[in-house]
Structure formats: C-alpha cells, structure tokens
Amino acid sequence: MDLEFRNLTYVVQSLGIPKGPRKLVVKGVDGRFTSGQLVAIMGPSGAGKSSLLNALSGYRSAGVTGELLVNGQPRDEHLFQRSSCYITQEDLLQPLLTVREAMDVAAKLKVPKGLKAPSEEILQEMGLLEHQHTRTDMLSGGQKKRLSIALELVNNPPIFFLDEPTSGLDTVTTTQCVKVLKQLARQGRTVVCTIHQPAASLLELFDQVYVIADGRCIYQGDTGAMVPFLRSVGLPCPVHHNPADFIIELTENPEIITHLSKEIMNGKLYKSSKLEDAPPQAAPNQMQLKISYQTDDFQETEIILSNEKCTYKVPNYEGSSASVSSLSSQLSNGNSSMAWMKMQKSDTPGYATTYCEQFTILLKRMMTQIIRNRQGLSIQFIHHVMCGVLVGICFFNMANDGTQMFNHLKLCVGLVIFFAYTQIMVPVLVYPQEVKLVKKEHFNCWYSLTPYYAALTVSKLPVQVTFNIIFSTIVYFMAGIPFSVSRFVAFCLIGNVVSLAAEGMGLAIGSVFNVQNGCAIGPSAIAPFLGLAIYGFDFAHEIPLLMNILMKTSFIRCGIVAMVLTIFGFDRQPLACNDMYCHFAKPDVLLKYLDIENSSVWYEIAIMLGIMFVFRSMCYIGLRWRFAT
Numbered sequence: 030m031d032l033e034f035r036n037l038t039y040v041v042q043s044l045g046i047p048k049g050p051r052k053l054v055v056k057g058v059d060g061r062f063t064s065g066q067l068v069a070i071m072g073p074s075g076a077g078k079s080s081l082l083n084a085l086s087g088y089r090s091a092g093v094t095g096e097l098l099v100n101g102q103p104r105d106e107h108l109f110q111r112s113s114c115y116i117t118q119e120d121l122l123q124p125l126l127t128v129r130e131a132m133d134v135a136a137k138l139k140v141p142k143g144l145k146a147p148s149e150e151i152l153q154e155m156g157l158l159e160h161q162h163t164r165t166d167m168l169s170g171g172q173k174k175r176l177s178i179a180l181e182l183v184n185n186p187p188i189f190f191l192d193e194p195t196s197g198l199d200t201v202t203t204t205q206c207v208k209v210l211k212q213l214a215r216q217g218r219t220v221v222c223t224i225h226q227p228a229a230s231l232l233e234l235f236d237q238v239y240v241i242a243d244g245r246c247i248y249q250g251d252t253g254a255m256v257p258f259l260r261s262v263g264l265p266c267p268v269h270h271n272p273a274d275f276i277i278e279l280t281e282n283p284e285i286i287t288h289l290s291k292e293i294m295n296g297k298l299y300k301s302s303k304l305e306d307a308p309p310q311a312a313p314n315q316m317q318l319k320i321s322y323q324t325d326d327f328q329e330t331e332i333i334l335s336n337e338k339c340t341y342k343v344p345n346y347e348g349s350s351a352s353v354s355s356l357s358s359q360l361s362n363g364n365s366s367m368a369w370m371k372m373q374k375s376d377t378p379g380y381a382t383t384y385c386e387q388f389t390i391l392l393k394r395m396m397t398q399i400i401r402n403r404q405g406l407s408i409q410f411i412h413h414v415m416c417g418v419l420v421g422i423c424f425f426n427m428a429n430d431g432t433q434m435f436n437h438l439k440l441c442v443g444l445v446i447f448f449a450y451t452q453i454m455v456p457v458l459v460y461p462q463e464v465k466l467v468k469k470e471h472f473n474c475w476y477s478l479t480p481y482y483a484a485l486t487v488s489k490l491p492v493q494v495t496f497n498i499i500f501s502t503i504v505y506f507m508a509g510i511p512f513s514v515s516r517f518v519a520f521c522l523i524g525n526v527v528s529l530a531a532e533g534m535g536l537a538i539g540s541v542f543n544v545q546n547g548c549a550i551g552p553s554a555i556a557p558f559l560g561l562a563i564y565g566f567d568f569a570h571e572i573p574l575l576m577n578i579l580m581k582t583s584f585i586r587c588g589i590v591a592m593v594l595t596i597f598g599f600d601r602q603p604l605a606c607n608d609m610y611c612h613f614a615k616p617d618v619l620l621k622y623l624d625i626e627n628s629s630v631w632y633e634i635a636i637m638l639g640i641m642f643v644f645r646s647m648c649y650i651g652l653r654w655r656f657a658t
C-alpha cells in the first residue's frame with residue numbers, strides 16, 4: 030500500500046489543557062511512502078519524527094490536519110487502522126506469558142476462526158522459535174523488539190509503523206532488527222520507522238529517507254540520493270563523513286533548515302537515485318530532480334518531470350477478489366496486501382473475532398497472568414492477613430462492650446478506610462503500564478474496548494473478593510461481633526463494594542486525566558470523601574442542605590453507615606454493660622444518635638454500587654476518549 034500525505038500539520042496543546050497554548054510540531058509537510066520500501070524518518074531530537082509517525086499512523090488524531098491518501102485514495106480511517114500496525118518505542122508486551130502463548134493470544138484475536146495463523150513460521154523468521162517457551166519479560170531487548178513485530182505479523186498487515194525500533198539496542202542487534210524490517214518491506218509491505226542517527230552502514234539498509242527538522246521536511250528521497258542532493262544545494266558532505274550525521278549537524282542552523290526545506294518544497298519533491306545516477310547528458314538541467322505528485326482523480330497519480338509526463342495507475346485501495354492459496358505462502362512470496370485482504374473477512378466490523386470471543390480470550394489471558402503472579406498474590410495475602418490481625422488486636426473483643434461506643438465507630442471508619450486505600454493502590458501501581466499496552470493492542474485492532482473492560486473487571490473479582498473476605502473474617506471474629514449469617518454476609522459485602530468503588534474512582538481519575546498523574550492523585554481523592562463522611566457525623570449541629578447532598582456522593586460515608594448498621598442492626602441484642610450506666614448499650618440508641626436509624630444496609634450498599642457504576646462508566650468513557658484522540 031502506498032501512503033501519501035499533503036500539507037500535513039500537527040498541533041499540540043503545550044500544557045495538555047484544551048484552551049492552553051498551542052504548538053505546531055509538524056508544519057505542513059508533504060511526502061510519499063511506497064510499498065516494498067523501508068523508510069527511515071530521521072531528524073534531530075525534538076524535530077517532530079515521532080509526531081509525524083503518530084499523525085501518519087493515526088495513533089494521534091487530535092490536532093492533525095492535511096490530506097492523507099492510501100493508494101491515491103483518501104484514507105478511510107477504520108480500514109487504514111486495520112491495515113496498518115504501530116509498534117511503540119517501548120517494548121509493550123504482556124508479562125507472565127511465554128513467547129508462544131503471546132503469539133497464540135495474538136493469533137486467536139487477530140485471525141478469524143477457520144484460518145490458521147502461521148505463528149511457527151513467523152517465530153522462525155524472527156529467530157524466536159528456540160525462545161518460544163521463554164517468558165516475554167525475560168527476553169533481551171532485541172528479542173522483545175522482534176516479538177513485538179512478530180505479534181503484529183500474525184494477521185500480516187501491509188503497513189508497519191515503528192517508533193525508534195533500534196533505541197536501546199547494540200550495533201549488532203540494531204543491524205539485525207533493521208534487516209528484519211527490510212525483509213518485511215521486500216515482501217511487499219510499507220515499513221516506516223523513526224530512527225535517531227543511524228551509522229552509515231545502517232543507513233544504507235534503508236531504501237528511502239525522510240528527514241525532518243523543526244517540523245519541516247528537509248529531505249525526501251532515495252537514501253543514495255541524499256549526498257548528491259546536499260551537494261547540489263551547496264552543502265557537500267565531506268568524504269568519510271556519515272551522511273546521516275552530516276544532515277543532522279546541518280540542522281543546528283535554522284537558516285539551513287529553511288534553505289533545505291525550500292529546496293525539497295517541504296516534502297513535495299522526491300529525490301530519486303536513479304535520476305541522480307543517470308549520466309549528465311541524460312540530465313540537461315537540474316529539473317529532473319524535481320518530481321512532484323499530483324492526483325487528478327482517485328485512480329491516477331501523475332509524476333511530473335521537467336517537461337515530460339508519465340502516468341501510472343494506482344492499485345485499488347478497497348480490495349481485490351483474487352483468491353490466495355495459503356497465508357504462509359503469501360508471507361514468503363511477498364503478496365502482503367492480498368494476504369491481508371483475506372485475513373479481514375470477519376463477521377464483526379473492524380475486528381477479526383466477535384466481542385464474545387474477544388472477552389473469552391482476554392479473560393483467559395488475564396486469569397493466567399493473575400495466577401502466575403505468585404509474588405503479587407503472596408504479598409496481597411500477607412497484607413490482608415496481617416492487617417486483619419492488627420485491626421483485630423486493636424479492637425479485640427470490644428464489639429460487645431456497651432462502654433466502647435467511640436471504639437465501635439473507630440472500627441467502622443478504620444475498616445472502610447482499609448478497604449478503600451488497599452484497592453485504590455492497585456490502579457496507581459498497575460494501571461499506567463496496562464493502559465499503554467491496551468492502547469497499542471486496541472489501536473492495532475486486536476480487540477474492542479468493551480470486551481477488554483468487561484474482562485478486566487471480571488478477572489480481578491475472584492482474587493479481590495477472596496482477600497477481602499479473609500480480612501473481614503479475621504476482623505469479624507477477633508472483634509467479637511455476634512455472628513449471624515445475614516450480618517456476616519453484609520459485613521463482607523460492604524468491604525467488597527467499598528473497595529470496588531475506590532478502585533473505580535482511581536481508574537476514573539486515571540482515565541479522564543493523564544493516566545500517570547491521574548492514578549497518582551487517586552489516593553488523595555479519597556480524602557474529601559472521608560471528610561464528608563466525618564462531617565456527616567456532626568451530632569451537635571443541623572447539616573446544611575448542600576452538604577447533605579454532597580454527603581450522599583461520598584461512598585466512604587455510605588460504607589461507614591452501612592458498617593454501623595451491620596454491626597448494630599440485624600436485631601442486635603443489647604450490648605454488655607460493665608459500668609453503672611451504658612448509654613449506648615442499646616444498639617437503637619447509637620443508630621438514633623447517629624441519625625441513621627431510618628436507613629438500611631441494603632440501601633447504602635445500593636448507593637455505593639450506583640457510585641461505583643458511575644466511576645467505572647467514567648473510566649470507560651475516559652479511556653475511549655483518550656484512545657480516540
């Protein structure tokens with residue numbers, strides 16, 4: 030597939046706020062990347078390489094304007110997303126799975142039922158077959174990079190975008206990696222990657238170079254034509270100097286950037302080494318270097334030479350009905366686009382599998398990862414048991430003592446805070462990395478967000494609920510709360526609902542705001558809810574209406590009220606009184622004193638579930654919105 034862009038501009042909000050200052054990072058560039066070519070986007074740091082790649086691939090869409098054409102036709106975003114893949118600079122691989130398992134999950138999600146993905150061949154080609162039983166987190170940097178490529182190869186997309194695939198790799202591994210990319214390109218794919226400053230030997234492996242500086246294109250053309258171009262504009266590259274180093278050194282001078290950008294018409298021109306290599310008599314003037322593309326209609330592209338015109342038909346973007354025998358043969362015989370067309374036949378628009386299949390595959394993957402995370406499980410187990418025993422010791426056998434009214438309240442508040450803080454830490458620690466991974470997989474059309482979100486919620490429940498029940502049981506019996514089935518069930522249920530609501534709040538803040546910072550502020554976001562809860566137990570004064578309404582939004586308050594109602598409700602008998610007079614020995618007195626005698630445990634739990642639902646919906650919408658921009 031040929032990719033063409035015209036007057037491409039990318040504007041970002043410098044401070045990340047909608048009405049904040051804007052910065053132009055890609056400045057109306059043109060260019061064209063053809064199938065079968067390995068293209069390097071080069072430039073100094075901060076030039077806009079990643080921004081250009083993100084804009085071209087669709088990984089970023091907010092702030093991008095300009096014309097994007099695929100095979101000469103305007104780009105259909107959904108179709109393009111399905112036909113391309115984006116490999117991030119960071120190796121985002123699912124942890125705790127072996128190479129083979131990761132490949133199998135990718136194949137199940139990306140290849141429609143009935144078609145067999147050539148996982149074995151791909152692993153063989155990528156040199157990973159002997160490491161197929163190694164866990165992804167144990168692989169070396171180069172192997173991780175090759176696995177990232179292998180995972181995307183299972184459905185054989187015709188366009189590959191890679192952001193700095195060689196960063197962090199040594200020279201030998203870098204060369205191996207670029208050779209793999211070259212092989213992919215030779216099989217008929219369009220492979221575009223950003224690269225910092227390649228060595229001369231590495232640069233030669235690229236077919237085409239696109240150099241960007243200060244958001245403008247300063248060179249576009251065949252790799253071999255770069256030095257002659259620089260010579261022709263009065264900037265000869267010294268002999269024995271690496272051309273990549275030389276052109277990047279030139280960008281230190283803003284005037285040279287302007288000069289080169291004008292010469293290459295900000296990417297409208299393509300420098301061909303064939304024309305450069307042509308004998309002087311075949312090039313009577315320098316105009317033959319200036320080639321531009323014009324599309325009169327969606328079927329033809331005109332290449333205008335100095336005074337001659339040649340026209341060629343572009344292949345049809347929407348597809349072909351040609352049948353192909355087997356996918357693996359297509360992989361090796363180079364008919365990448367055809368193979369891809371065949372892979373896309375599925376009942377679910379946009380995805381190779383149905384939502385139900387996606388949910389099942391993802392749930393299985395998540396459960397496997399949870400079970401294999403022995404260290405995490407052990408830490409959680411010890412944490413819950415230790416905290417349960419400590420809380421139990423603090424309030425040992427107090428639950429039936431009519432003189433301990435304040436300690437009873439402290440126990441209820443303490444329990445709710447424990448459940449809230451324990452769960453809100455989970456998004457803080459895990460979510461930022463998880464979101465990056467999901468964004469990559471979702472963007473590369475592995476699955477939709479809905480089944481992912483459903484699987485995420487369901488997969489965590491068994492472990493979360495089990496640990497909460499362990500903690501609750503220890504506290505319940507150590508504190509000496511009288512046993513009744515309904516009281517015990519409500520006691521355990523409250524803990525779980527509070528923790529789910531707190532986790533939902535952490536996820537919602539993380540999704541709506543920046544994921545890293547959002548998750549980090551999650552724990553402090555509990556504080557206002559706690560404040561409202563404590564304010565609500567103001568025995569002396571009338572609570573103003575506004576505060577009353579705000580208090581209703583505090584899931585912490587709901588949790589505490591439900592906890593008090595559980596411990597002192599359910600027809601509880603009067604508490605033991607070892608003093609002359611115990612004002613709160615009768616449970617009804619305490620409930621009346623707290624002004625909650627008319628409330629019910631199930632009502633408070635229902636409100637908490639409602640709040641949890643709102644938080645989790647916010648998280649889902651926030652994620653959707655983030656991924657869409």
Ligand SMILES: Nc1ncnc2c1ncn2[C@@H]1O[C@H](COP(=O)(O)OP(=O)(O)OP(=O)(O)O)[C@@H](O)[C@H]1O
Nearest residue numbers: 041042043054072073074075076077078079080081
């Ligand atoms: N979301 C953003 N908000 C603010 N500035 C941004 C954003 N994205 C990119 N920029 C700015 O745009 C410019 C280009 O960034 P980009 O990451 O594309 O550069 P790069 O050429 O890939 O650099 P490097 O090689 O160092 O990764 C930089 O000055 C960067 O600070």
